[in-house]
Amino acid sequence: MADESDISIKTPFSAAAADPAKRRYRVTSFDVAAEAGVSQSTVSRALAGDPVVSEATRARVAAAAAKLNYHVDENAARLRTGKTGTLAVVVVCRPDEEFKSFNPFHYALLGSVCAAASRRRHETLVSFQGAPDRLWGLYQEQRKADGLIVIGTSENRPAWDYFHTLGQSGAHLVCWGSPHEDLDWIRSDNHGGARMATEHLLDSGYRDIVCIASETSAQRQFWERYEGYAECMVANGLKPRLARFEEGHTREEQGRRAAVQLIRSGEPFDAIFACCDEMALGALNVLREQGIAVPEQVGLVGFDGIKAGMHSAPPLSSVEPDFQAAGEMLVDRLLSVIADKPNEKQRVPVRLLPRGSSRR
Amino acid sequence: MADESDISIKTPFSAAAADPAKRRYRVTSFDVAAEAGVSQSTVSRALAGDPVVSEATRARVAAAAAKLNYHVDENAARLRTGKTGTLAVVVVCRPDEEFKSFNPFHYALLGSVCAAASRRRHETLVSFQGAPDRLWGLYQEQRKADGLIVIGTSENRPAWDYFHTLGQSGAHLVCWGSPHEDLDWIRSDNHGGARMATEHLLDSGYRDIVCIASETSAQRQFWERYEGYAECMVANGLKPRLARFEEGHTREEQGRRAAVQLIRSGEPFDAIFACCDEMALGALNVLREQGIAVPEQVGLVGFDGIKAGMHSAPPLSSVEPDFQAAGEMLVDRLLSVIADKPNEKQRVPVRLLPRGSSRR
C-alpha cells in the first residue's frame, strides 16, 4: 500500500481506502476508484449503469464500493445534475388542527402518494401546513424537490390561495382538494360514485332520498357528488332534494346540523346520501339520538370509504375511491408536468361499499 | 446589456443579473452579489445571519435577493456544510398493507413528528416500508438526512430487524414500536395509562375486569399495559386475568377472537381492558353480536385514543397519548443523538378519555 502521508496531501481520501474502519473522512468515489484500480469518473459511470463501461469493470467497481461501504453522496450528485429525484408533498390542514382528528381520507391519500412515488424511484418530502403565516412551497427554488403535490382540506382558503399563486407562477404543482379550478388536479369520479350510491339506495327500495351537500362549499368535489345524485334522481323520475350544510364547523358537526334541520323541517324522507363519510357519521348520530332506525326507517350512504365507517352502528355504506390509483395518478401527473409531457387522466375510479346502513 | 457570449465564458451567471426575466441560468449568490454590489461570500453571510455583516449591508443584500427571487440552493449548501437539515421518517407497515386500513394511531404520530420537525426547522423525508425486499434506511450514507425516525407496527419483524442492525452499526436512529429493546425509543406511559384505565373501571363499579393482551407479542407496549393493569388490580385486592390474543391477524380480528374465547370460556367478567383500541373495537363488535350490553353488562376501555372510537356504538373509552408531545420527543431525541448529547425523556404522557363504553 502506498505511503499515506504523501498521498493524503493530494487526495486526502485515500487514507480511507487504506483502512475503512479507521477512516476520518467520508468514503468517496475516489476511494472506490483507488480500490478498483480505475479512475473516479469510471466509478461514477459504472455505478450509474452507463453502458459504456464494460461488465467486468462494473463488477470490479461494484465490489470495491461494497467493500468500502460506499454510497453516492446525493447532495453532490444533485448539485451536479440539477435534479433532485424528490417530490414535495404538502398536506393542507386547518390551522391548529389536531393530527388525531385529521381527515383519515387524506392520511390514506398521503400514504398512497408516498408509496407511488417510491415505486417510481422518488423520495417524498412531506409537510403539514395550516397556519397562514407558515405556508411554504418554494421547494423547487431551494432545489429540494422537482415538484409539488398538494393535498388536503378545501377549507383552508389562504393556504390554497398561496399554492394557487405558486402554481400560476410556474411551479410544478398538482393538487387534490383545491377550490381553484385552474390548478392541475386529480379528483375522484364523483358523478359516477354519486350515481352508484343513489342507484343503490333506489335498489334497496328507498324513494325520498335527500342529499347533504352545498353548492357554495370550497370543496368542489362535494357539489359534483350532488350533481351525480341529482342526475340519477331525475333519470328515475324523482325530485332531487338538497339538505344544505353550513360552513364553519367540523365535517361531522356539519352533518349533524344538516340532519337536525332536515328532521325539523318536517318534510318526509327515507334516505340520506351525504357528500362525505364524516358528515354521514354526524347525521347517523343524530338519527340514533332521535330514535330513527337505520337502515329500517332511513337509509344512509356516505362518500370516501373511511375506516371509521366500519365501526359505526350500523356500519356505514359508502363510495370508496381507489387509493392506490389516486396516489399513482397524482405522482404520474406531476412527473408529466415536470417532464413537460401531456397527461390527461384525471378521474380516480370509485366503487360502492354497501354496508349495513343502506339495506332493509 | 453586456455581450452574453463574452461574459458567459468567465462568469456565466452575471447574464442573469443583467435581466432576470430572460435568464437561461439559475440565479446564484453571485448574481445577488453583483446586484447588491458586494462579494458572493458577503451574500452568503448576510443571508445566513452572520453578525459580522452590518445591518445596512444585510438589508441591501436581502433587497437584491428579493428582487432577483433568489433562494439558496440547498444541495450546494449541504454539500459544503455536510449537514442536511432533514430527518428521514420511516413508517413500518405490514407487507401489502392497504393505506386505508392502516393504524390511524401511526398516521397521527407521523403527522405529529413532521410538525415537530418543522418547528425545529427540519424537513421530513417520509417513506412507508413493508415488503422485506424493499427495506431501505441508508439515508445518512447517501447524505439525504442526518438521522432516522422509525415508527409503525411491531408485527413486521424483518423490517425491525433491518433497522435494528442499522442502529447497531451507528446510524442515528430513534424509534416507536420496535420489538428490540436496545434501540433508542420513545413510548407512551403505558403503566400509568393502564392504571388510569383500570382505576376508572373500578370507579364505575366493575370488578371482574379482564385484560386482552399477550406476553409474547412483539409489541412491547402491550405487555407494559397489562402490567399496569395487573398492578392496579392487585393493589385493589383483585386478581388480574389475561385474555390472550393470538398472532397472525389484524388487530381488530385479534380483539374479536380474544372476546369470543373469553365468552366461550364461561368464566364471568363484567369489564374488558384491551391493550389497544382496534382490539377493543373488535371485541365490541363481538359483544354486540352476542347481545351483551355495553356498558350496562360489560364495561370496555381501549388504549390509543383513535378517532374511530368516537363513532362506535357506544363510543369507546380509551387512554390517549399526547400526540404532540410524542412527535416532539421523537424529534428532540433524534436531534440529541445526532448532536451526541444526552436526552433522557422517554415516556409520553397519557390521559384518560372516558366515553360511553365504560360508564353505567
Added chain:
DNA sequence: GAGGCGTGCGCTATAGGCAAC
C-alpha cells in the same frame, strides 16, 4: 470591524486519448 479572496465539498458530463480492429 467590515467585507473580499480563494478554496473545495463530491459528484457528473463533456471532451479527449489510446488501444485494437
Added chain:
DNA sequence: CGTTGCCTATAGCGCACGCCT
C-alpha cells in the same frame, strides 16, 4: 486510416468558511 470500445482528464455545479486586507 477511420472506426469502435473503453477508459481518463478536466471542468465546473453553487455554496460556506478560513484566511486575508
